[in-house]
Every structure is written in structure tokens, then in C-alpha cells.
Amino acid sequence: MDRRTLSRIDDELNSEEVAELCFLCTDFIPRKRLEGISSAKDLFLKLEDATLLDSSYLTQLFRTIHREDLVRQVQNGSRQAEEADAVPSLSDYRVMLYSIHDDMTEENLDKLKFLLNPKLNRRPLEKSKTALDVFVEMEKSQLISKDDVSGLYKLLLEFDKKLAAVVEKYMQDHRGALTDTSHYQKRPSIPSLESLSVSQPETWSETEDPNNGVRSDATPCPDPPTSPDEEEYYSFTHEPRGLCVIFNNKLFFPESNLGERGGTEKDEKSLNNLFHRFGFEVVVHNNLTADLIESEITKLGQRNFSHDDALVVCVLSHGDNGCVYGIDGKKVQLRALTLPFTSYRAPSLIGKPKLFFIQACQGTLDQSGYLPGSEVKGDAELEADASSSTSNSVPNDADFLLGMATVAECKSFRNKYTGSIYIQELCRQLERAAESSKMEDILGVLVHVNREVSKGVFLNKKQMPEPKYTLTKKVVLKYMN
Template identity: 45%
Template sequence: MSAKDTVRRNKTAIVATLSGDRMLILNKVHENNLITDREYKNLKSIEKEDVEGHVVALVDKLMYKGEKSCNAFLKLLQTDEEIKATYPELESMWLNDTCILPTPVQACSVDDSDGPPPGGKRTKEAVAQEAAEHHLTRMKLEKLERQIAQLKQGNMPLTDYYALKNKPRGLCVVINNEDFQGSMLNNRKGTQVDVEALSSVFTRLGFTVLVHNNLTAEDMRRELQKLGSRDFLDEDALVVCVLSHGELECVFGTDEQQVSLKELTRPFTSRLAPTLAGKPKLFFIQACQGSGYQTGAVPCPPKPRQEEMVRQSLEEVVRQSPLEEVVRQSLGEVVRQSPLEEAVRRSLEVVRQSLEEVVRQSTLEEVVRPSTLEADAGVVHNEMVACEADMLLGMATVPECHTFRNVSTGSIYIQELCKQLRRSAESLEKDDILTVLTCVNREVSKGQYLNYKQMPMPKYTLTKKLVLKYV
């Protein structure tokens, strides 16, 4: 049996064993040049829900590299002293060229039986199979015991991140309106550069990219309605990018008719697209939101150092002066001795009692009380997802203002967005999408475009962190 076949057929046992310390095996494989520096960084930073998921990704990578890498991997497991000390279970496995680990249980033929082979002797494969089954059972029990212990301690971690485990991750739909039919709006030269940038980065992030060119307003609505009725059960996220002309809270179809931003997002609410409930839905809008231009302003300079020193000196004099305490005590005594204090207290009490009486006599109380009682009784259905939850709307500009696009290099916003997505995907840090968009805001706002400024503006109802890494 080849080393690759052996690893494949016994992958479950290998993963179960090495999950005890996934960073050690990852570092060892890297030190022995079984994976490249880039592969090491990607494996180290991928998003998985459990430790086993990381080890599975590592083993899959080595199997993909072929027979030579699998053979070197198995040799590493047998010879490295630190590995053998960290994973003592390896000693109970047969790690050699012919039978690294016992083969998995196969379906029996009609001639098979549950008894010993003829002559009463157990084959070498049968002994190995039994040992593997005991080993796997022990590993599963140990994992279960660890989970139970964590639950008892009350510190079982609850993920703050959206799960990204499917391949492909989801759909990235780009609506690219370049050629307009009327005389009111110019053609959008340079937009194809944005399409190429978006297609490239989201493909590497694991999305299936679908581009629609030159849609009328009605075509846009129709395509989005069809997309919203799609089954997303086997996908983790949705990205919709609209590249067009626009006005306040709307974009234009190529027939120069308006499509509101609400019409863009409504088909993907949890009520209308239930298979997207609880999953992130990202919308990036490259379009003007008005005819105004943003100008810049110079921040106020910091106070001169001499003025700051004088202020601190005066504060220190006040702190060290007995006058401060005298004034504080005097004011407190005046308030305590004043009849005003008691009058104010009585007035506040009267107001509070009056408000309580109004609430008791109001029909609103009957609406509020049952809801509160249900919540206290644990009747609230936490599994339900708010209809407008888990959405992000990345606008290229603030309301009532222009955006800028270069006819040869693309739009300022989309190009910076793709640049920051690439930077984040290659980074070892777990920067979420809001961090990425903050960087986009900063970099775009630094620029000067035809002597004006541009300020992107994200809006979101995300309930978790979304980290996008290359697949």
C-alpha cells in the first residue's frame, strides 16, 4: 500500500491523535519543509470551528502534495522524539511502509462471518483493526470528557465568528452597469477594472463569482428576486456588488430608472430568504449618492506646550490649596441646611408616584406585562433571527455626495476595498470585515480627488465577526 493510500484510509485515527496539540504538528511539518511558508501561514490562520478541523486541513494539504510528502510525513511521526512524547498514542499504531494504521472496517460480503478465520487464527490485519477501533474509541471518550469538564466549569467557548466551512463559501454577484441607454447619464468607463478586481479577490476568498453586465432597473429587481429565492443551505455567505450611477438611497439601471437600496437588500432578509438566516450578507455599492462634493478641513492644532504647562501648574496649585476643600464643604453644608433639598425630594416622589399610576391605568401595561412575564419565564425564542440581521451595506460615499472613478484604473472605493481584503486575507491577524472597512475609510479619506474628498460609509446589522481568508 502506498503512503498516500495509507494516510487516506486511516485519516480519522491520524487526525484524532494529532488533535491533542495541533500547533506542534503544524510547526514540525513546517520545520521539515513539508509545507511552504505561505501554506504554513494559511493553515495557521484558517477559520475552523474545532481543533480537528485544523488538523484535517493539514493532512489534506499533505495528501494533495502526493506520495513523497505523505511518506515524509509518516516518517516524521515515527522518528521525531518530541512528536512521540506529545502523542504517546502513536506507539500503539503500526507505523511502517506496509501498514501505517489498520485499515477501516469494510462492508462484509455474503461469505464473511463474525467468527475467527479458518483454523482459529487471527490475521495480522484483524489484530490491527481491533487495536485501531479501541484507539479511536478511547480518543472519542477523552474528547467527550474534556467537553463535559468545560461545561461543568461554565467556560465552554461560544464562537463570536460567523462559520465559514463550506466550499465554495457562497456567491459573489456583481451587477456592473457600464453602458447607459439615455442621454442623462454617461457611460462608466473603467468599471471593468473594478469587476476584474472583485472577481479576483472573492474567487480567492472561496466565493463563486457571477457577473451581470448592463441591467435595466427591472432586470436588476428580477435578478435579485431570483437570487433571494435560491437555496443557500450549503453556502455560508452572500456578497452583492453594484457598480452603477446613483442618487440618494438609490442606484440606476441602464435605462436610467431608479432602484432603491431597500429593493436591493429586501429579497435577502431572513423572512424572504430563510436559508440565509443567521449568515452574513454583504452589499458593496459603488455609486454616487448625490451631486454634492465633499471638502476637507484641517484639525485644530494641539495646544502649545507652554500653555499646557501653565494649565497643569494651576491645577496643581488648586489641588494643594486648602481653599478647594473649604469651598466643597461649605457648599455641601448649604445644601444640607436648605429647605430646597427636602422640597425637591418631595416633588420628585410625587412625580414618580403619578407616573406609576398612569402606567397602572394604561392599557399599555397589559401589553408590556405579558411580554415581560414571558421573557422572565424563558419563553423568548432565542433561535429566531431578526429579519434585518446579519447585513452589511458598504457605501462608497456619504449621502448627497459624488464618488470618483478613474477611467483606466477603476473606482477609488472598489480598488481600495479589494486592496484591504487582500491585505487582511494574507495577514496572520484575524481582522474582521469591519476592521477592513475602517481601513478603507481611512485610506480613501486621505486622498484628494479633483481637489475634493471622498468618505465611504458602511452600515451594518452584523451579529458576529466575519473574517475572510483565502481558501
């Protein structure tokens, strides 16, 4: 290509158009090499290094971004002897994504970013100024690829069926190529549109649909395809599944006036074994002061959870209303335990369940009452984890579960030899659900825990656990094979 022609073209392209060209070139030039490019001259140098600085390839690029004036300049300034024998074509996948970007309004872009918020880190989404920026983030998170655009299709169906039809057309046109794996190693196939349709699978057939699947806004469209696994259940696919951290306080400073918590080692062992079987990495902290508990929680909040499916935190200690005690008798507010993992502070946990189980009294009040058929536990082996303060509510943020051994201001009980009433029942019910063929989610498990614990009478008193949650999907814990 003539350098003077390229220089003139550089003068006529703005930064937004250069960014669009970089996106279209990503199939042939690694994304990292395209980062930081702000001018067409810089892009031309990268294309030259990749032997793509060819009039045919440039024509495809400029035609795609609707710059026919530049196409003419390229054709007038090209020297045919310098052209490559074979030039790659722009992928239909990139052209399809560009066409969606080209037709997407600011309002629809905001809707797309809103729908992606649980699946992508908030900060990259906030920095995304165009649909192409969003598509890049989706590609980085493997939400879309040239082999699988079904996720984008479902998102677009939520707010713009015309844009969804563009993806649908791409899926129709490439169905055969995408399902033929003979030329591609480990290439996943696009789901057939028969599998995506719920109400009218036959209407998606290429041979039977005269419009090739494209419909106007006036034409009724089927409901957006939904996957029970994606829409109803949190994903548990990583190995390990995530991190389970257990804070186990048994021995307290004499000046704290808090007694030894006999039996807590049984709770720690039960939780440790159970979450190992669920596929979690388990970390145990024994006998920490309040400052050390908060320090460990702060460090944990700075962890990169990108390769984790969930976080589990268990605290076994004495407590009071809205807090637990360190072994020095100082308080750690429950909010201090949960806030480091909110979306703002731990973006890599966005859209992932954060499960907290607290075995500690929440006050010194007794729950009275006795129902016929209630089981009376041996009083000699029972103790209360009691020693007021803030509420023990979950943060005002999605995807949290706070499982409390007791309601606010009341005692919880622990057997000195076999462990606490709440944690032992929790482990039994989680084991029962894990061994069941049913997909029983954790909220159903906690209902069983509530029922079983409430049947008992401990030191002539009752105990009623209390789960609180902002979960947006179902949590199902099964043993790893």
C-alpha cells in the first residue's frame, strides 16, 4: 500500500472508528497487541507485521464500518504487485457483532450492561462505552465466542428482538459449520435453535421457515429461551468449588469471663469434612482474638475469587446480639464479617453465593415454650454460647445467606461432647440433601434445620435458628465425584 494514501486515511479516521477497526481485526491479531492503539497509523503497522496490510483486507474493514470513501482511496492507492496471494476474510462473527453495535441505542446498551451485571465484574462494565467494549468483556469471560453466541441471543431477546434476529441469523447460517468438529479441535457446537425454542420448535427449521427465522417486531416471537441451570441455580463447576473458612474459638482469655466452648471441635470437624466432600478448599482458624478475626476477614476480602464458585464462612464462638466474640472477649460485628465481600469491595464475587453460618448466641434471653412431642435433651451436657448491639441482618447486597443458630437477642445451645445443636443438624441436613437424587436447594435444607432444632428442649428452653438471605438463585450442594 502507498504510504501517502495510508497517511491520508489516518487523518480521516477518528478514535472511535479506530477502535472499531481494532475490534474487527481481533481474529488475526492478538487482543493484547491491539491494546493502546489510538491512531490508524499504529494499526496499519500492526497489520503490516501480520502481513495484512493489503488493499483487499482494508477494503473489507472500511466497508464494514461504512467508509466507502476510504475504500475508494485504498483502491486508487494500491499497488497490485505488493498484494498478498491470499488474504483472510473478516469473520462473519465479528461482522455480526459489529452490526449489533452499529444499531444499538444508548438505552439498549444500558439494558445490556444491566443484564450482564451479575455475570461480569462491575468495573469493566462501567468502563465500557460501546457495545463493542461490552462484547470484548463477554469474550474475556467466555460468555460469547464465534462458536457460541446463544448467551448473547438470550440477552438481546429481553429488550430488542431485531438485534436478537441478527444473532439468530448467524446461528442459522453457521449451524452446519459449527457442529462439524472435523476441522477444529475441541470446538463446542452452537445449540440448535430447536433446543432453544420452547413453544414452537418446528418453526425454527431452516427448511420450513420461509423467512429464515427473521421476524419483524409485529410478529410474535417465542419467549426467551431459558436454561434451568443458568436461570435458577448458581453454577458449581470449578475445582475446587471455592473456599470454606472456619473460625473456631474454644479457649477464651480468663479476663473475658467467657467459658471454654467444649464440643466446638466436633462442629469444626463436621464442617471441615462436609465441605471437603462438597469440593471446597477448607481453611481453619483456631482461637483468634477479635482483631485477628477482622484481619483474616479483610485479607480474605482481597482474594481474587474469579476461579471460585462460592464463598463459605463459618464462625463458631460466643456471641451477643449482632456480633461474635474473639477469644479476648472483644466483639466482631456481623456486618464486619460480611461487608468485605459485597459487590463493591469484592467484584470477583459478583453473582456468586456467599454463605455465612454463625454458631453463637445473639443475646441472653431464653426462648420459652414446650410443644407436645418435643424432644428433651440431656441438660448435663448442654451449655449456652452467650456472654446490646447492631442488627444481624445481611448486607444490602445480592447473593448473601446468613444462617444464624438463633434469633436475635436469644441463646443458642451446644453439647459439650457432640457439638452444637445448630451446626450438627445443619451438617446432617446438608448430607441428606447431597445424597438425595433431588435438587434440594439450601433454603429448603435450612427449613428442615429449623424444624428439627425447634422440636428440641435444651436446659428447659427452646432454640429457633434464623436464616436471612438475598440469594437470587438456588444453591445446591452435592458431593464431588
